[in-house]
Amino acid sequence: MKGTGTLNQAGFDRLLAALDDDREAAGRKYEVLRANLIRFFGWRGDGAPEEHADETLDRVARKFAAGAEGREEIHDLTGYCIGVARLLLHEVYREQAKRQKALRELPTQEVSAAADETEARLECLRRALEGLPPSDRELIVQYYQGERSAKIENRRRLAERRKVSAGTLRMQALRLRQGLEASVAKCLESIGPGG
Amino acid sequence: MKEALQDEEQIRRYLLGELSEAEMARLEDAAFAGPDGEELQGHIASVENDLMDEYARGELSPDERARFKARFLNSERGRARVGFAAALATTAEDAPYSAVNVIGDAPPARSRSKLVSLLSSIRTTPPALKFALASCALALAAVAVWYATDASRRRTEAARAETERRLAEARARTEEAARAPQGAQDRQEPHGASQSPSPQVSPSPAPPRNVQPYQEGNARRSPAPAVASFTLLPGSLRDEGEGPQTLSVPKGGGSVRLRLVLDEVALRGDVRAEVFAGERKVLSRTGLRVARPHSGGLIILDLPVSAGTYLVKIVGRAPDGGTVTTLYNFKVLSK
Numbered sequence A: 001m002k003g004t005g006t007l008n009q010a011g012f013d014r015l016l017a018a019l020d021d022d023r024e025a026a027g028r029k030y031e032v033l034r035a036n037l038i039r040f041f042g043w044r045g046d047g048a049p050e051e052h053a054d055e056t057l058d059r060v061a062r063k064f065a066a067g068a069e070g071r072e073e074i075h076d077l078t079g080y081c082i083g084v085a086r087l088l089l090h091e092v093y094r095e096q097a098k099r100q101k102a103l104r105e106l107p108t109q110e111v112s113a114a115a116d117e118t119e120a121r122l123e124c125l126r127r128a129l130e131g132l133p134p135s136d137r138e139l140i141v142q143y144y145q146g147e148r149s150a151k152i153e154n155r156r157r158l159a160e161r162r163k164v165s166a167g168t169l170r171m172q173a174l175r176l177r178q179g180l181e182a183s184v185a186k187c188l189e190s191i192g193p194g195g
Numbered sequence B: 001m002k003e004a005l006q007d008e009e010q011i012r013r014y015l016l017g018e019l020s021e022a023e024m025a026r027l028e029d030a031a032f033a034g035p036d037g038e039e040l041q042g043h044i045a046s047v048e049n050d051l052m053d054e055y056a057r058g059e060l061s062p063d064e065r066a067r068f069k070a071r072f073l074n075s076e077r078g079r080a081r082v083g084f085a086a087a088l089a090t091t092a093e094d095a096p097y098s099a100v101n102v103i104g105d106a107p108p109a110r111s112r113s114k115l116v117s118l119l120s121s122i123r124t125t126p127p128a129l130k131f132a133l134a135s136c137a138l139a140l141a142a143v144a145v146w147y148a149t150d151a152s153r154r155r156t157e158a159a160r161a162e163t164e165r166r167l168a169e170a171r172a173r174t175e176e177a178a179r180a181p182q183g184a185q186d187r188q189e190p191h192g193a194s195q196s197p198s199p200q201v202s203p204s205p206a207p208p209r210n211v212q213p214y215q216e217g218n219a220r221r222s223p224a225p226a227v228a229s230f231t232l233l234p235g236s237l238r239d240e241g242e243g244p245q246t247l248s249v250p251k252g253g254g255s256v257r258l259r260l261v262l263d264e265v266a267l268r269g270d271v272r273a274e275v276f277a278g279e280r281k282v283l284s285r286t287g288l289r290v291a292r293p294h295s296g297g298l299i300i301l302d303l304p305v306s307a308g309t310y311l312v313k314i315v316g317r318a319p320d321g322g323t324v325t326t327l328y329n330f331k332v333l334s335k
Helices: A009-019 A023-043 A049-065 A068-072 A077-098 A115-130 A134-143 A148-162 A166-191 B002-015 B021-033 B037-056 B062-072 B076-094 B110-123 B127-179
Strands: B228-232 B245-249 B254-261 B268-277 B280-285 B298-305 B308-317 B323-334
Touching: A009 A023, A009 A049, A023 A049, A023 A077, A023 B021, A023 B037, A049 A077, A077 B021, A115 A134, A115 A166, A115 B076, A134 A148, A134 A166, A134 B076, A148 A166, A166 B037, A166 B076, B002 B021, B002 B037, B021 B037, B037 B062, B037 B076, B062 B076, B228 B245, B228 B323, B245 B254, B254 B308, B254 B323, B268 B298, B280 B298, B298 B308
Parallel strands: B228 B254, B245 B323
Antiparallel strands: B254 B298, B268 B280, B268 B308, B308 B323
16 A cells, blocks of 8 residues: 655645635534544444545545646545545555455454453443433433344333434434443543553 | 334444445445435444444354454454443443333233223222222232332342352362362252343442442342353453453352353354363353354353363354354452
């Protein structure tokens, strides 16, 4: 795979300008774009989503530096970046195949953390849950109770009880879970390795 | 509802890498450029979380499991997220179920209509009769509460006595095994090998204030005597000098509930477990039930333990008739 190189300033400036005339607004849109690219690579099972998202933006910025955006008439910047990301992903797959390491053969580590780490994680989660309002705590716990088929029925009933649609319930649970994950990660960092 | 389930199924296949390139591109274009892109992104993230939850519970099929491992366990971040999913699943199962939540199968619809018809008939009853019925109901409720309280107290005492008896037996068997010649088989009374995953005792020091351990809210089961529950994945032996998973128990030993996640192959026939403490076999059990056999499966084993290194061997038959042996190991430290 080609080296990432340093993000070209002129290209970066032109990329920001293409996102928005206001530099600050452009910066926020850049972060959203980067987050979308990280999601894309993550969903595709890429092992280094942040690195490849930056590489994608780097390549797009280099095209802008070369004035390519005028020649190619980019109407949808996000779609264009996703297209570049797909090409990059195919390059990644080809290189891995060349090294005779298909994604399935990459060493995958089972989540068999030491009991200390499991206990620490549970304790951090307990603390994070205690910090939630009771209604939110009840929602996130009940949302993840039950085995697969029972879970579907439980969520339907949970949405009915709360008088929200299934989609709204899903988004509420997603936001709560993301908050809890971040809290637990921070808590584990503060505990440090070895509990 | 049906459309939502079809969407979820498609998203699930997308995340497991089962869609064609064209199908993946269509979904991604909708997520990043479509009018409901943000909502779809949230839906994809939610299904991703559900996949992690199912992996942590051992609910994925062997093929899904292999695809999941290839796509989600190939980064530190992915592994951390799956660790979180396991913690959340444990916490959710330890919490009491809401009165209207389903644990297994949904209740039949006709039970609701019986309640509705009962309420209708009460509405048309004369006032004096209503008062008499209400008084009887109150008296019966008082008797029921007293009986339930007394029964619970008696069950708790019986469970405590049973726990102490089993721990004493286990210690005696361990000592006897130490004196017995090599290769002698110890057989334990079958206990604790659940037909389905039982609620676990969380190893966390104290339960969260408003999220009580499941056992306290469930009058059907006696309190679990386990010091901790422990989920083990196959091949828990580590490479490169890393030690096995460790668990701390009080001095004098304790009891652990092992949740053994079976890998890939759905075991059939007579499934056996052997547990070794160091060189000594301390448990041998046959006829084990595998929970969720269609998705690889899960075996629950209650085991009295003391300080030492343990090896668990699960032996069963694969669908093609071949013998499958799965190994797990862990270490117990005395506090």
